[in-house]
Amino acid sequence: MTDSPLVQDFATDWDHSDPQWVADPYPIWDDLRQRCPVAHTERYGGGWFPVTHAGVSEIAKDTDNFTSRNVVIGNGRPTELDLPAPIGVAPPITSDPPFHAIARRLILPAFAPGPINALEPMIRELCSSLLDELVGEGVVNAGTKYAQYIPPGVIRGMLGFPEEDIEHFLEMVHIIMEGIDHAEEERIVEFEPVEAYFAAQMEDHMDNPRDDLTSYLLNVELEGQNLAMEHVFGTMVLILVAGIDTTWSAIGSAIWHLAQNPEDLARLVNEPDLMPVAIEEFLRFYAPVTMARLVKHDMEYQGCPMKEDDWILLGFPAANRDPVAFKDADQFIIDRAENRHVAFGLGIHRCAGSNLARLEMRVALEEFIKRYPRFDLAEPEAVTWAPGQIRGPRNLPIRILP
Amino acid sequence: MKVRIDPEICQGQGRCFSIAPGVFDFDDLGNGVVIGDGTLTNDTIELARLAQSNCPEHAIFIEE
Numbered sequence: 378m379t380d381s382p383l384v385q386d387f388a389t390d391w392d393h394s395d396p397q398w399v400a401d402p403y404p405i406w407d408d409l410r411q412r413c414p415v416a417h418t419e420r421y422g423g424g425w426f427p428v429t430h431a432g433v434s435e436i437a438k439d440t441d442n443f444t445s446r447n448v449v450i451g452n453g454r455p456t457e458l459d460l461p462a463p464i465g466v467a468p469p470i471t472s473d474p475p476f477h478a479i480a481r482r483l484i485l486p487a488f489a490p491g492p493i494n495a496l497e498p499m500i501r502e503l504c505s506s507l508l509d510e511l512v513g514e515g516v517v518n519a520g521t522k523y524a525q526y527i528p529p530g531v532i533r534g535m536l537g538f539p540e541e542d543i544e545h546f547l548e549m550v551h552i553i554m555e556g557i558d559h560a561e562e563e564r565i566v567e568f569e570p571v572e573a574y575f576a577a578q579m580e581d582h583m584d585n586p587r588d589d590l591t592s593y594l595l596n597v598e599l600e601g602q603n604l605a606m607e608h609v610f611g612t613m614v615l616i617l618v619a620g621i622d623t624t625w626s627a628i629g630s631a632i633w634h635l636a637q638n639p640e641d642l643a644r645l646v647n648e649p650d651l652m653p654v655a656i657e658e659f660l661r662f663y664a665p666v667t668m669a670r671l672v673k674h675d676m677e678y679q680g681c682p683m684k685e686d687d688w689i690l691l692g693f694p695a696a697n698r699d700p701v702a703f704k705d706a707d708q709f710i711i712d713r714a715e716n717r718h719v720a721f722g723l724g725i726h727r728c729a730g731s732n733l734a735r736l737e738m739r740v741a742l743e744e745f746i747k748r749y750p751r752f753d754l755a756e757p758e759a760v761t762w763a764p765g766q767i768r769g770p771r772n773l774p775i776r777i778l779p
Numbered sequence: 780m781k782v783r784i785d786p787e788i789c790q791g792q793g794r795c796f797s798i799a800p801g802v803f804d805f806d807d808l809g810n811g812v813v814i815g816d817g818t819l820t821n822d823t824i825e826l827a828r829l830a831q832s833n834c835p836e837h838a839i840f841i842e843e
């Protein structure tokens with residue numbers, strides 16, 4: 378984790394990498410909601426954390442006062458070297474209006490329900506073959522042996538990169554995930570093999586166009602022109618970065634929940650039609666993604682003196698636990714009928730991959746419980762949680778019950 | 780009774796057309812659209828209301 382001093386009071390000194398927050402953030406948020414709807418910190422150069430649904434919603438929709446120029450909190454701030462707003466380094470996630478809409482429009486058709494639903498058989502086969510590898514084991518690591526491999530496997534398939542390249546592809550994904558927040562100079566060197574492999578795949582697609590995401594990106598037009606190869610590469614990197622540990626975390630959290638709540642597991646086994654409703658509750662209760670904004674200019678917001686370039690930690694997961702917005706917000710209700718959760722964000726940056734994420738979650742869980750209708754946690758204290766803005770179990774040993 | 784989606788508010792969260800596929804559909808960008816002129820019948824009104832109460836963006840309106 379960090380070498381920073383442990384937090385004593387999250388209202389005045391919050392840190393989303395503090396061990397207490399990483400282990401169990403919900404009591405912290407509940408406490409803050411009672412006494413301090415916008416918490417402050419001097420860490421990371423200064424930042425604010427709205428903890429209510431109303432606060433998160435207002436800031437997510439207010440692109441005049443808050444910029445997406447950087448959405449991952451660090452000690453630095455974007456420099457002149459980084460592309461400025463409204464474009465940003467990784468459009469559309471780091472873009473502001475008006476450019477944001479152009480960059481987003483480009484990728485939305487590829488992630489609309491039509492093309493995404495067509496991936497179901499491929500995803501099912503992937504999940505089923507991952508489970509085949511575990512046959513005969515009494516304890517299976519649902520984090521490192523299952524959930525982790527689903528999102529990159531699916532994106533490999535969507536991009537139309539060769540199936541036999543999967544090991545190499547996973548290595549490339551690993552380089553990207555490790556390097557994404559390294560300094561520009563380092564990243565350029567580290568990404569060389571990735572760029573070479575992706576360039577070869579793009580060339581192959583230019584020679585043999587087919588019905589996949591790579592051909593789509595190579596053919597799509599922005600203001601009457603095809604995208605430059607670097608732009609296509611950048612978009613692929615964004616999709617990998619946004620689509621992998623997010624979905625892996627969501628699948629892992631759901632399995633973690635089911636391992637501890639046999640009555641919920643039994644309902645899903647016996648009532649398969651409940652799955653889509655249950656998935657929305659998994660997303661509400663264990664929302665994995667917290668985003669950030671930067672304050673655009675000095676201003677007062679809800680009585681808080683915000684300074685230009687202060688961070689905003691945009692806690693969609695905290696908003697989802699706000700009792701003002703949700704009845705019995707602190708209860709997991711597998712058949713919750715009304716559920717306006719905001720796990721995929723709100724406003725113009727709504728997760729472009731939400732249809733895919735839901736499909737992956739559904740198929741991953743369906744296949745898992747079909748294979749293992751009864752299971753629990755093999756070692757509850759061995760479960761580890763990812764620190765930072767994406768929350769989900771990493772080590773997740775599951776004991777298979779007869 | 781009629782249902783409509785405000786396209787300025789809809790962000791394609793995708794809840795309406797999953798909950799009430801007979802009432803809502805999606806366009807090429809994945810945003811929600813109302814099927815036909817949005818007239819609701821006794822068979823569809825409850826589903827439309829359920830979809831409305833699940834829209835995180837509050838983009839669905841049901842009018843007399």
Ligand code: HEM
Nearest residue numbers: 469470619620623624627666668721722726728729730734
């Ligand atoms: C359960 C899994 C996922 C969750 C909870 C999630 C959550 C989110 C959230 C909260 C945002 C909003 C960011 C903001 O407001 O700054 C977002 C944006 C985005 N997500 Fe996801 N995501 C998931 C999976 C995926 C997948 C599978 C993909 C693609 C393969 C993806 C691609 C994107 C993209 C491209 C954006 C940027 C959209 C924009 O700025 O217009 N996500 N995601």
